[in-house]
Amino acid sequence: MARLAAEQLSVRYGAQRIVSELNLAIPDGKITALVGANGSGKSTILKAMARLLKPDGGTVYLDGKSLLKMDSKEVAKQLAMLPQNPVSPDGLTVSELVSYGRFPYQRGLATSTREDQGMVHWALSVTGMLPFAARPIEQMSGGQRQRAWIAMALAQGTDILFLDEPTTFLDMAHQLEVLQLLDKLNREEGRTIVMVVHDLNHAAQYAHHVVAIRDGQAVYNGTPEEVITEEMLRQVFGILADVVIDQRTGVPLCIPYGLVDGSEESPA
Known part of the structure; x- marks a missing residue:
């Protein structure tokens, strides 16, 4: 049985489900x-499963317990969430940002403990941000900023990490930098990682499990090989594409060539 699962989960924004x-x-x-x-409900599902949105119906379970019935600090010790485009106050250093991840373990106005400091140091080290610990966040590159935010999430000491489009607005090099870091955290630290991804080829290369969302429903669910197919791309994205096996990585590679507009013939 999975530690984290949604059952009959429904979410509304106003009158719209x-x-x-x-x-x-x-x-x-x-x-x-x-x-x-876009608009299929991916981020909404992620936020609801991370308890950032209250469901209209159904339940999210963590270790057999309803997430909504758990204490907020206890939830924060179990899972961490990195939203899209997080913003930090001007002048905040990388180390100060990462230290915010220790909030669930602190009481009142108590100063950080030796354990807190050790976790911050570890999170900075594992993300490669230790040399920049004293630097202001605004002086970091896009990829470095994202790694600093991931370090803050890691400092929470959680086994589960949610990320909403972690590579948005990053160039190709920085996208790979972030994805390779997440891959390393999964392989070496055993973290369960759930992320919203726009690039299907990134999903195929870095994810073990892919869920294709359409109209708030998981219409395809399985390995990249099972999910990333030409039929899925027609149904979920409305695009025509060839799906081949990447000879370098052995995973599906999506090559779009048109839109589903009544004509499904591949160009000569």
Whole structure:
């Protein structure tokens, strides 16, 4: 049984239902990628499973307990969430940002403990940000900033890490830098990682499990080889594409060539 699962999960924004009676189990110790067109409900599902949104119906379970019934600090010790485009106050150093990850373990106005300091040092080290610990966040490159935010999430000491489009607005080099870091955290630290991903080829290369979302429902769910198919791309994204096996990585490679507009013939 998966540690984290949604059962009959429904979420509304005002009068509009975005997610309806979703059942989804997150594989333990794996990287799961949520993919789908814009507005399909990917980020909403991620936020609801991270308890940032209150469901309209259904339940998210963590270790058999309803997430909504758990104490907030206890939840924060179990899972961490990195939203899209996080913003920090001007002048905040990398080390200060990462130290915020220790908030669930602190009481009142108590200063950080030796354990807190050790976790901050470890998070900075594992993300490669230790040399920049005293530097202001605004002086970091896009990839370095994202690694600093990931370090803050790691400092929470959680086994589960949620990331909402962690490579958005990064150039190709910095995208790979972040994805390789997440891959390392999964392999070496055993972290369960759930992330919303726009690039299907990134999902195929770095995720063990892929969930394709359409209209708030998981319409495809499985390994990259099972999910990233030409039929899925037509149904979920409305695109025509060839899917081949990448000879370098052995995973599916998506090559789009058109839109589903009544004509499904590949160009000569």
